[in-house]
Amino acid sequence: MFALRCFTVWRTVLRSSLRSTAAGGSVISSVTLLIGSAFAGVYRLWAMFCMPGLRVPFRLKVPFLPSTKEQTLNVIKLLEGRKGHLADLGSGDGRLAFAAPSMGFQCTGFEINSMLLACSRSKAWWRGVPHTDIHFVKQDFWKASFICINVAVFLAPAVMGVLEEKLLKKLPEDARVIVCRFPFPHWPHSCTAGSGLNQVWAYDVHTAREPSRTSSHQSYFPSISSMI
Numbered sequence: 586m587f588a589l590r591c592f593t594v595w596r597t598v599l600r601s602s603l604r605s606t607a608a609g610g611s612v613i614s615s616v617t618l619l620i621g622s623a624f625a626g627v628y629r630l631w632a633m634f635c636m637p638g639l640r641v642p643f644r645l646k647v648p649f650l651p652s653t654k655e656q657t658l659n660v661i662k663l664l665e666g667r668k669g670h671l672a673d674l675g676s677g678d679g680r681l682a683f684a685a686p687s688m689g690f691q692c693t694g695f696e697i698n699s700m701l702l703a704c705s706r707s708k709a710w711w712r713g714v715p716h717t718d719i720h721f722v723k724q725d726f727w728k729a730s731f732i733c734i735n736v737a738v739f740l741a742p743a744v745m746g747v748l749e750e751k752l753l754k755k756l757p758e759d760a761r762v763i764v765c766r767f768p769f770p771h772w773p774h775s776c777t778a779g780s781g782l783n784q785v786w787a788y789d790v791h792t793a794r795e796p797s798r799t800s801s802h803q804s805y806f807p808s809i810s811s812m813i
């Protein structure tokens with residue numbers, strides 16, 4: 586949305602600049618060109634820090650949006666009593682992953698944006714977190730193969746249907762997926778915590794795979810499997 590707005594403003598500025606150049610207004614055109622370049626620069630900077638990059642298809646792009654403290658606490662609540670490995674799909678600056686060791690998890694954060702990855706890795710180094718506790722990898726999680734029994738995601742509504750389809754195929758029977766802010770459209774949730782922007786949902790894969798659900802679920806997604 587922000588990107589689109591920036592682009593529209595930049596296009597308008599550029600157009601008016603070209604018009605004024607044609608009219609011979611060199612000062613005005615220089616100023617408008619300068620403003621246009623400034624907007625383009627701001628957009629590039631924003632994209633560099635917040636967008637997943639060109640390798641992710643447009644329909645699956647999710648920008649960086651940090652989770653709130655309350656959201657993280659709700660994730661911890663829904664993972665209580667579980668053990669093993671936690672995968673954070675789209676780990677951003679690592680804030681969710683850093684909560685994992687306190688819950689007794691080893692965590693792998695998948696992040697495709699190099700800036701965010703560098704930020705989370707340097708935070709881990711600064712805090713002295715051992716590599717065995719939290720491990721950040723530069724990888725597109727749509728292409729990654731992870732067999733994890735705990736998964737945390739904070740993404741966007743447009744990709745949740747595609748993600749539930751992927752996870753249904755990949756995750757083991759005893760896996761639990763914690764989803765922040767934007768729930769899965771078809772899986773039945775086991776429990777939820779928080780409200781509004783801080784709401785998180787827990788989904789157990791064995792419930793989502795129940796035969797009756799799986800058959801009706803597949804009819805919702807005739808072609809999604811071929812999209813990934």
Ligand SMILES: C[S@@+](CC[C@H](N)C(=O)[O-])C[C@H]1O[C@@H](n2cnc3c(N)ncnc32)[C@H](O)[C@@H]1O
Binds near residue numbers: 646675677678679724
């Ligand atoms: C909404 S942010 C969530 C950040 C973090 N998990 C948090 O809770 O603060 C989504 C993150 O997913 C990353 N991302 C988007 N698509 C990705 C992909 N295909 N592979 C890896 N990371 C991705 C983005 O760069 C962004 O940092």
